[in-house]
Amino acid sequence: MVNIAVLGYGTVGSGVVEVIRTNGEIINKKAGQEIHVKYVLDLREFEGDPVQEILVHDYNIILEDPEIEVVVEVMGGVEPAYTFTKKALLAGKSVCTSNKELVAKHGAELLAIARQKQRNYLFEASVGGGIPIIRPLNSSLTADDITEITGILNGTTNYILTEMADKGAAFEDVLKDAQSKGYAERNPEADVEGYDACRKIAILTSLVVGEQVDYEDVHTEGITKLTEADFKYAKALGASIKLLGTSRKVDGTFYSMVAPVMIGQEHPLISVNGVFNGIFIHGNVLDDVMFYGRGAGKLPTASAVVSDVVDAVKHLNENILTIWEQKKYALGTYEKLPGRFFVRMAQAADPESQKQEIGKVFGEVRYVEADGVEGETAFVTGTVTEGDFSGRIAGFGQVRSVIRVDF
């Protein structure tokens, strides 16, 4: 029997306890021995919940109990999760987590401690919820030079974008609806501004390059500026607007970005709708692969955490090699990243001379018209770098919208 402790009895923590209770027989068989939840740490009380019997308020009880071999950290946030995790690893306990903030910030250091102590720091649930992606990246996609990893990494924003596309609704209205359904938080900033997706693409890119990608270095744009008109143009182009976290290798260097992107019908992520997540990877010999599933939610996320617990139990005194060094990776300068852009601007009094001006600045572009949008000039550019585009567009006065295009 292996004793574990769960830090935090919120959504994911209570899910972990529930999954172990519901699927205990299967889980124990896969782990090769019984997994027993000995403690749950939370500052709150849960009167009437059976968890009350194993509830503790003092982390030291867990830390000092030599019977605890695996700690599940599902508190979220950097502190005190960071301190608790470090202490657990140093005390010879493996740690499994869903905490993307902590993994993005201190993952490399915590992995190094785990390796040094021959224990494990596992974080399958930190990206893509229930979708197996961390373990496949680490132990399956090992024969490839991975040149792109792009994901729909945030279910809240994907739900909002899907609703905006399907119903022609405004961002604010859909956000309110998502909040009332529990798909978006009362303070939705981390989701809608792309911060959550940013941490996740930083984690994925770190694993791809094997070094520390700081999420602060990832150029990040959210979805709050998207309007009904943007979706009308997307429809006219046969495209969908998705919030993508993406890292691409250009001339040997990775460039990372989080931003809304118009993708076409041929893109592997095109059919990832609603609260679902999808992660697309391109390798030089593997070609394209895609992983799809529920990127959030109590039980899917808990399923991923518990799969890590099983792995930790199968490797109690042995480190699973994860290549993610603390050395900082120098992402390519965002301004140098090449791409194509969809642009909407107010139609000038003389549309023909406006188009001539656009042609002078951007060369050949594809003009687009959308049903129900009047008084605008909209077009898709050829390939230019981000920096080049910013410079060229600055000369135009009435730009209403810029969305990157990948089709």
Place this chain on the structure above:
Amino acid sequence: MVNIAVLGYGTVGSGVVEVIRTNGEIINKKAGQEIHVKYVLDLREFEGDPVQEILVHDYNIILEDPEIEVVVEVMGGVEPAYTFTKKALLAGKSVCTSNKELVAKHGAELLAIARQKQRNYLFEASVGGGIPIIRPLNSSLTADDITEITGILNGTTNYILTEMADKGAAFEDVLKDAQSKGYAERNPEADVEGYDACRKIAILTSLVVGEQVDYEDVHTEGITKLTEADFKYAKALGASIKLLGTSRKVDGTFYSMVAPVMIGQEHPLISVNGVFNGIFIHGNVLDDVMFYGRGAGKLPTASAVVSDVVDAVKHLNENILTIWEQKKYALGTYEKLPGRFFVRMAQAADPESQKQEIGKVFGEVRYVEADGVEGETAFVTGTVTEGDFSGRIAGFGQVRSVIRVDF
């Protein structure tokens, strides 16, 4: 440095050598040491190919060389692959393979020998080509009671079905085209009759249930009887026809089948087109996940084989637990599997009395009409078991087509 030997220098074998040569630096880093191809076994000569220098014709050279720690078996077929694999494992060498026939037939036994010798028998490439599915099933989806695994497991047939749907072409014409493009073999029976998909769903189901699922027990139907008219009806129903290998748990027992199925726009596999494969899994806590990628091809398949080699090198003297016992699993009797059916029959002289007859036998059904198809009565039944359906349809004379429906 770890020395390996590759058995068979065909498409996959030459791909393995190429992948190791191309991505050697990355692969060695992931493996923690250098992987060196010491021998390639093939009965043929390859004059002018650098492989000639390491080519051997006698398997005993490999078997008796204590330096060889990992054997890559990419010969295909049951013999001599079975004998070679068994001897390698008994000699303390791990084996990595893409050989679905052998894995489906003797996987459980070979895994048992590997476990007993503390070596590994790995077969990621046997299902889904480059798509990571075996390792995720074995080490990621460990917290779930998996209740369904359904895949588009054969790229050749998926290419043919996609072309038939897109171009309204006949099976024979598309098959010829696929053969000329190298997507289908000269003798296409294993693909188009569903035998290949059958072995793959048997392997996947064995891993889900942890016991031996004999592929001979899986009810298998191919795609050779599908006609242009079937695709016209599918279009009218907003559905696609896909060759699915599927195992579903009903009342605690798994039922397996390979057959063409009409799936709707909401099905996660709906956008898996052309030569791509996709595998959909439903778990009781994970909900839905899907894995997508190239199910065949020299380099994608070789990528999966080499990822197994990396894993074997990381676990040289240690068995990776794979739960697949030799005990035979009793699949549910196919006749008891519930489902819905699309049926086409010649229109009777008196269509109304024909519909009355259909109503008497099947209860309420959904009638379908398709553009460009005349003189037929076509409908979709409610849910009945396979056995029940066979009994009821037997009373009708002029049945032209029966396709299962999942939407």
